Structure formats: structure tokens, C-alpha cells
Amino acid sequence: MLNDYLPILIMVGAVVGFGIVNLVISELLGAKRRVVGKGQAYECGLAPKGDSRMRISIHFYLVAVLFILFDVESLLLLPWAISAKSLTAAGVGGTVFAEVTAFVVVLGLGLAYVWRKGGLTWDR
Amino acid sequence: MTFQSTQDAFDAAFSTAALPAVLPAVILSVGALLMLLIEIVPGARASRPIVVLATLVGALFANFTQLSDPAGPVLDGIYASTPETAIWGMLFAAGALLAWVYSIGYYGEKARPFLAEHDMLFLSAPAGMTLMVCSQDLLMFFVGLELLSLPLYARAAFRRERHDSVEAGLKYFLLGAFAAATYLFGASLLYLATGTISVMELKMMMGDTITTTPVFLAGAGLLVAGIFFKISVFPFHMWVPDVYEGSPTPVTTLMATGTKAAAFGFLIPISFLLPTEATGLIAAIALLTMAAGNLGALVQTNIKRMLAYSGVAHAGTILLVIAGYLASGRDDAIGEQALHAALFYLAAYLFTSTGSFGLLAMLERDGEDLTTMRGIRGLARRRPAVAAAMTLFMLSLGGIPATGGFFGKWFVFTVLVQEGMYGVAILGALMSVVALGYYLRVIVNLWMEPLDEADTGRVAPVTLPAGIATAVCALGVLVLGLMPGWFLDLLG
Numbered sequence: 001m002l003n004d005y006l007p008i009l010i011m012v013g014a015v016v017g018f019g020i021v022n023l024v025i026s027e028l029l030g031a032k033r034r035v036v037g038k039g040q041a042y043e044c045g046l047a048p049k050g051d052s053r054m055r056i057s058i059h060f061y062l063v064a065v066l067f068i069l070f071d072v073e074s075l076l077l078l079p080w081a082i083s084a085k086s087l088t089a090a091g092v093g094g095t096v097f098a099e100v101t102a103f104v105v106v107l108g109l110g111l112a113y114v115w116r117k118g119g120l121t122w123d124r
Numbered sequence: 125m126t127f128q129s130t131q132d133a134f135d136a137a138f139s140t141a142a143l144p145a146v147l148p149a150v151i152l153s154v155g156a157l158l159m160l161l162i163e164i165v166p167g168a169r170a171s172r173p174i175v176v177l178a179t180l181v182g183a184l185f186a187n188f189t190q191l192s193d194p195a196g197p198v199l200d201g202i203y204a205s206t207p208e209t210a211i212w213g214m215l216f217a218a219g220a221l222l223a224w225v226y227s228i229g230y231y232g233e234k235a236r237p238f239l240a241e242h243d244m245l246f247l248s249a250p251a252g253m254t255l256m257v258c259s260q261d262l263l264m265f266f267v268g269l270e271l272l273s274l275p276l277y278a279r280a281a282f283r284r285e286r287h288d289s290v291e292a293g294l295k296y297f298l299l300g301a302f303a304a305a306t307y308l309f310g311a312s313l314l315y316l317a318t319g320t321i322s323v324m325e326l327k328m329m330m331g332d333t334i335t336t337t338p339v340f341l342a343g344a345g346l347l348v349a350g351i352f353f354k355i356s357v358f359p360f361h362m363w364v365p366d367v368y369e370g371s372p373t374p375v376t377t378l379m380a381t382g383t384k385a386a387a388f389g390f391l392i393p394i395s396f397l398l399p400t401e402a403t404g405l406i407a408a409i410a411l412l413t414m415a416a417g418n419l420g421a422l423v424q425t426n427i428k429r430m431l432a433y434s435g436v437a438h439a440g441t442i443l444l445v446i447a448g449y450l451a452s453g454r455d456d457a458i459g460e461q462a463l464h465a466a467l468f469y470l471a472a473y474l475f476t477s478t479g480s481f482g483l484l485a486m487l488e489r490d491g492e493d494l495t496t497m498r499g500i501r502g503l504a505r506r507r508p509a510v511a512a513a514m515t516l517f518m519l520s521l522g523g524i525p526a527t528g529g530f531f532g533k534w535f536v537f538t539v540l541v542q543e544g545m546y547g548v549a550i551l552g553a554l555m556s557v558v559a560l561g562y563y564l565r566v567i568v569n570l571w572m573e574p575l576d577e578a579d580t581g582r583v584a585p586v587t588l589p590a591g592i593a594t595a596v597c598a599l600g601v602l603v604l605g606l607m608p609g610w611f612l613d614l615l616g
Binding site: 106109110112113116117 | 157160161163164
């Protein structure tokens with residue numbers, strides 16, 4: 001039974017090995033020009049020091065909300081897409097299709113509203 | 125449940141009987157979506173009031189048809205339409221309609237471009253409330269709760285140029301999110317203990333040893349605590365005064381009446397989850413809530429804040445029926461009686477509270493001062509009709525006979541007395557006497573104080589919509605107070 005886990009062990013070994021090998025190779029072969037910026041902690045492109053209460057454009061928030069909205073929409077559409085054939089075979093495909101359409105229309109209306117209100121315009 | 129085929133599963137979940145049952149919620153949701161459409165279709169803005177009125181009247185009528193011929197449990201038993209839910213639904217639609225009428229002309233220049241959004245959020249609240257009382261499933265209730273709460277958070281902060289309004293929105297949102305998490309945690313513990321989230325299946329399990337396990341009890345406790353937040357019961361009432369005072373008054377109106385009614389509409393039917401040993405605890409919480417609300421209200425000078433504390437006290441009074449139900453050993457007949465008592469109480473409270481908050485909304489249009497005890501001094505001389513209506517609402521809140529508030533209290537205390545909880549009933553009645561202290565203070569200020577000469581030029585005019593809404597509220601209070609049997613007949 002333990003043999004079943006062998007691929008995982010190999011995977012773990014490969015992952016750890018890859019990391020170590022990269023570190024060692026870049027240490028041995030890489031150029032070493034030390035500047036201040038390189039010594040700082042890496043923080044996703046932001047300056048790691050300073051006030052954490054900086055202003056972030058509200059647009060990021062709007063885009064994130066829209067992304068989640070349509071992400072969830074696709075999540076809910078997938079189960080229907082998978083079972084569409086069996087629903088049709090059971091003779092209820094049309095009704096379920098109408099329901100899914102209503103769902104998409106509601107979300108589409110929301111998108112139209114955001115669009116029309118200028119929520120998708122970046123430069124304002 | 126297991127099904128032989130997809131067709132069977134489909135037939136169980138969907139039937140034509142489900143359509144009239146869900147129609148009120150569907151009408152309200154479609155109305156809310158139409159508001160968005162109106163906002164983006166050029167030239168359609170003028171039809172905004174028509175859509176709101178048509179939606180709310182449509183929902184009222186759709187609920188009314190369910191009254192005589194309720195569909196019962198539909199959609200695989202996650203949604204139920206009964207005479208009680210039909211009346212709740214009618215109350216929600218009527219309450220939203222009245223609150224909306226009071227909002228006409230309330231908002232200043234800065235909020236006016238967003239009135240379609242305001243109305244869209246206004247319509248989704250009664251949709252959420254309807255889902256809450258009709259749900260027979262812990263998750264379905266949560267969907268309704270969020271459909272109600274999220275728009276309310278946004279609307280509490282609707283006057284965004286005002287500091288207190290934004291504070292109200294943020295406070296309500298953070299605490300509301302916390303309460304939602306508590307509710308969900310409770311629901312998941314119940315699922316862990318029993319393997320179901322269906323209210324009907326949970327009810328069938330009562331009496332099993334499973335329902336006395338710590339996991340089940342912790343789940344039931346957390347679930348109920350989450351709802352306690354929404355009905356502002358001690359010790360979850362701290363947010364109420366700030367949020368009610370900071371929100372725009374028409375929004376406060378709906379918040380105070382509809383949210384409370386919808387949460388009670390679900391809480392009382394599911395209070396069987398609580399063990400009978402919790403009787404004393406619930407009674408103590410209810411009495412403490414009444415004490416916190418009444419004592420807090422006594423010292424207020426701002427009437428809006430006073431009404432917020434008074435709302436807390438009323439929630440405590442209604443909570444007493446659950447104590448009575450638990451004391452009866454969770455007897456179904458007493459449970460129904462408790463639900464009807466709360467239904468009557470909240471119907472009376474809806475008209476009373478909507479009327480009094482609505483009058484405040486009308487009065488404060490020209491200046492905030494007028495909603496303080498000082499600001500309404502001698503108002504009877506300038507606006508006798510407004511003062512008379514306000515007096516009626518105050519008397520009803522205080523539970524004086526011939527008003528709806530009296531019979532509300534009467535039915536609640538009847539449940540207690542039937543179960544032999546004389547001590548609790550006497551304490552509750554004494555609390556109501558304390559409450560009269562601050563309601564009468566409003567009446568004294570209206571009628572017996574001299575007119576404040578500095579304020580005379582600033583008394584807001586009575587607008588036609590607000591006048592009609594006030595008349596409807598006053599009529600509701602009087603009809604419930606003089607002919608309570610008529611309302612009880614609706615329930616059969």
C-alpha cells in the first residue's frame with residue numbers, strides 16, 4: 001500500500017531538489033552586484049516600508065467584485081453544462097435551460113448597468 | 125432524499141404549485157432589476173415611482189392570494205407558503221411601501237442622482253424578508269437574510285456626505301457580518317450533529333438523543349444568537365441607537381420594522397431547536413432587553429434615538445413568547461399561538477413605528493433640531509394633525525388600549541400567563557409602565573409646552589404623500605386596536 005505513495009515521494013523530492021539546485025547554481029554562477037534595492041524584502045512590487053494606509057484606486061475594488069461575480073457565474077454554469085444531456089433525456093432540459101438563461105440574463109443586466117454607469121472606464 | 129430518476133427529482137423540486145408560492149419574492153426581485161434597467165435606458169427615469177408602486181402593490185396582492193389558498197411546502201420542502209407567511213409578506217410589502225412614500229422628497233441634492241439605486245435596494249429588502257419567513261431550510265434563510273442585509277448596509281450609509289450616516293453603515297456592516305458568521309457557524313454545527321439543514325427534518329428529529337448532544341446545542345445556540353443580533357436583543361443591541369440615528373430616516377423605518385419582523389418570523393418557528401431548559405435563559409434575556417431598551421430610552425433627548433431604544437424594548441417583549449413556548453414543553457399549539465401573538469404585535473408595531481419614524485422624516489427635512497424633544501415643543505399649535513398622529517403612535521407604542529400596541533402586548537402576556545409564568549409577565553408589564561415615561565414625555569412636549577418662538581419659521585410643511593402614509597398608519601393602528609378579531613380571522 002505504501003508503494004501507492006511512491007510517486008508523491010518522488011514529487012516531493014523533485015520539488016525540494018529543484019529549489020536547492022536553483023539556489024546553489026545561481027550562487028555559484030550568478031553575478032554578484034549588491035545594491036540596496038536587492039537587499040530589501042520582496043513585496044509584490046510595492047515598497048516594503050512606509051505607511052500601510054496608502055490610497056488605492058477604488059477601481060481595483062470594482063474590478064475584483066466583477067471578477068468574483070462572473071467567476072461564481074461560471075462555477076454555477078458548470079454543473080448544468082455537465083448534466084445538460086441527462087436533463088434533456090429526462091425531458092426537463094427546456095425548463096432548466098430557461099432557468100439558466102434567466103440567471104445569466106440577471107447577471108448580464110448587472111453588467112450592462114455597470115458598463116452604462118461607467119464602471120468599466122479606467123481613465124476618468 | 126433519493127430519487128429513481130432525474131424526472132422524479134425534478135418533479136419533487138418543481139411543481140406548478142410552487143409558482144404562486146414564490147410569486148411575491150419573484151415580483152419584488154423583478155421590480156428591483158427593473159430599477160437597474162430604468163437607470164440605464166435613456167429617458168426611462170420618469171417611470172421610477174410607477175415601477176416601485178407596481179412592484180410593491182403586486183407583491184401585496186400576490187401574498188394576498190396565498191392567504192386563502194396557501195401552497196404549503198414547495199420546492200422539495202425548502203420553501204413554504206402558509207397563511208402566516210402570506211400575512212408576513214403583506215406586512216413587508218406594506219411596510220416597504222409606506223417607508224418608500226415617506227422617502228419622497230426626503231433626500232438632499234447630493235443623494236438625488238442615486239434615487240434609482242436607492243429604490244433598487246429598497247425593493248430587494250422586502251424580497252429578502254419574504255424569503256426569510258418562507259424558508260424551511262437554514263441556508264435558504266441565510267440567502268434571504270443577506271438579500272435583506274446587504275442593501276440595508278448600503279442604504280444606512282446613503283447620505284454619504286454625512287459623517288454619522290457613513291458611520292452607521294460601517295458599524296451595521298461589520299456587526300452584521302459578524303452575526304452572519306455566527307449564524308452560519310451554528311448552522312454548520314447543526315448539520316454536523318444531524319446531517320440535515322431542513323427545518324422540517326430537524327423538527328422530526330426533536331426528542332432524539334442526538335438533540336441533546338453538545339454539538340447540537342452549541343449549533344442551536346449560535347444559530348439563535350446570530351438571529352438575536354438582527355432583532356437587537358440584549359446583549360446584541362449596542363449597535364441599534366447609532367445605526368438607527370445615523371441612517372436616513374426612511375431607511376431606519378424599514379430597518380426597525382421589517383428586519384425585526386422577518387427575523388422573528390423565522391426565529392419563532394425554529395425555536396423548537398432550543399432545549400426546554402433554556403426557558404429561564406430566554407425569559408431573562410427578554411427582560412434584560414426590555415430593561416436595556418427602556419432605561420436607555422428614558423435618558424434620550426433625540427426622538428429618533430429614543431425610538432431606537434424603544435425598538436430594543438419591543439424586541440424584548442416579543443421574545444417573551446419564545447420563553448412561553450419553551451415553558452410549554454415545545455407544544456405545537458402553543459408555538460402557533462406564540463407565532464400569532466408575535467405576528468399581531470409586529471403588525472401593530474409596523475404601523476406604529478413606520479408612522480412615528482415617517483413623521484420624524486417629514487419634520488427633519490428642514491432641520492435636524494426638530495427631531496429632538498426640544499424641537500417638537502409646542503408643535504401641536506403649529507401642526508395639530510401631525511401632533512395628533514404622533515400622539516396616537518406614542519400611545520400605541522406604550523400599549524394604551526384602543527390602539528394596536530395594547531393587543532400586541534395582551535396576546536404576548538396571554539401566552540406567558542397560560543404557561544404559569546406570572547413573575548415574568550408581571551415584570552414585563554412593569555417594564556411597559558417604565559416605557560410610558562418616555563412616550564408620554566413626547567406627548568407632553570407636543571401639547572403642553574409653549575411654542576419655541578425661534579423655531580416657528582422652520583416647521584416643515586406637511587406633504588401630500590407623507591400625509592397619506594401617516595393616515596394609513598394611523599388607520600392601521602386604530603383598526604388593529606379596535607377590531608383585533610378581524611386580523612385574527614385572517615389567520616383562521
